[in-house]
Amino acid sequence: MHIIDTTLRDGEQAPGVIFSLKEKLHIAALLDEAGVKELEIGTPAISLADENDIRTINNQGFRFNATCWARACISDLQAAARTGVSRINISFPVSAIHLTALGKNRDWMLTSLSTIVKQAQNMFAFISVGAQDASRCQANLLDEFVFAAHNLKVNRIRLADTVGIMNPKSVQNLFERYQNCLYGTELEFHAHNDLGMATANTISALQAGANAVSLTVNGLGERAGNAALEEVVAAMAFSLSETSEINLEACIRLCEFVEKASGRKSSASKPISGKKVYSHESGIHCNSLLKDSMTYHAFDPNLIGQKSQFVIGKHSGLAVVKNALKGMDIYLNDEQSKQLIEAVKERSIRKKSELNSKELQQLYLNLIDCESN
Known part of the structure; x- marks a missing residue:
């Protein structure tokens, strides 16, 4: 059960949230102290300033593996490579609604997947590809994407519930579908909380065979946010009786700092970190x-x-x-x-x-x- 924190990438995408470099470094240090093994530390293609921040974070000598997020285009790969990171997550739209919105189709998706992944393999040591809006993708089209990525020998495939419409049962069905078919390729789940089920869905993914999950501190993120790091870690410990090697006491300090740095105040009754939940x-x-x-x-x-x-x-x-x-x-x-x-x-x-x-x-x-x- 591998936990990836994406507070510095997907968390900062929450409207109005901007972390200074000093805040990013402190969040990264607290996550490292807590024992998180991998951080998605940003999107270098956003700006030169973001590229420089990512390079600075990557050069600090933290113990975690640093990953960049990129769109499926060569300029994004080049921006990520300039930061010095060795790992990249490349996002591909897979649902009809996302492909149509971008003026793309199935043929573009599969051709682009092959072209971009092969280029990335010459630039990075670890390649993850993200199936954006996988939860609204037709099953046969998602199969084509997943098996094409597996045949390209990517290291990991991220299945994203981009608008948070899944439930624990549908998540279970999704991961059981691929559980015994992708030998050598990790499967990751990326949950959003639009219907309030991100934590439950993440736990369901782990129970159904997901190798990794991506989370944010306080569930910070777009719209209703993402699955919350501290909630998933606590659920693993006290509901699944599984160890994640992540220090929950350190997570509470993280929650407090991210709340302050983001300007997004958490509810007093928020599970695990809320001021009045005990x-x-x-x-x-x-x-x-x-x-x-x-x-x-x-x-x-x-x-x-x-x-x-x-x-x-x-x-x-x-x-x-x-x-x-x-x-x-x-x-x-x-x-x-x-x-x-x-x-x-x-x-x-x-x-x-x-x-x-x-x-x-x-x-x-x-x-x-x-x-x-």
Whole structure:
């Protein structure tokens, strides 16, 4: 199970997202630290500045393999070669809708595939070809592309769900179709999240025989984004019980930095990296969690450098309020506890939010003042 991060390529294609060279280097360093073995570090044909940035990243001596993305034309191959990378991913439109939009057809696709791949093999050590919009390509046409690429002895074929219309079952069928037919050629899945299934689809691809998957930090990307690196790594660890050799705690630092550098704020409830996904308020949940931290967690948050947190608010029960007060060395009798819970609920409803420790302490002091008067 080989993970490719494409935050610096497909992630930066998200509208309005631009990483400075300093930010690119820091993201690359964090990904390297996390243990990601391959990065798609950009598209050199975009501009001379992008070409120079890619060359700089490639020359840093990182441990990961650096790959460039290119269209199926010789000028893109030349731009990639000038950066010094030894690996390239060449994208070919394969669906009728994409071919027609570009004024191309099946014959162009197959002829261009042969011509461009042969040229690339004289320039790069590792060749990947991407079937863009594979999910909307007619099965027989996709077969022609995949087997033609395999016969050209490319190293990897990327099957892209370019507009995110697939589901776990259709992904399974797609990869099982080629699972035992492409000896010596790796198969990669590239998922988009338009229908909210990118992570699930990626896991399905891995279960059905994909050798590699391409992901982005925070799921950053065009439209609804891509499959999220941190979600897929966590799902592999805690749902599939498979090791990816990627450090999830380092992924959390990555998520925080990419959120800041991209200007794309993640939801507080986003799986794995969301600020509130390990927080609990419900009285029933908190009471159980105080007895066993795994009652309402899929995995121990401490494994990824996070921790379970209790929120005091409208839905809080007696157990968690007593626990919070215990941390302040405050102990209440049953009647005081009952009165304080009512005060907590009333204040939380007025505030339309949870209460912080100072507010809880103040409610306790108010209660004591009332008793003394």
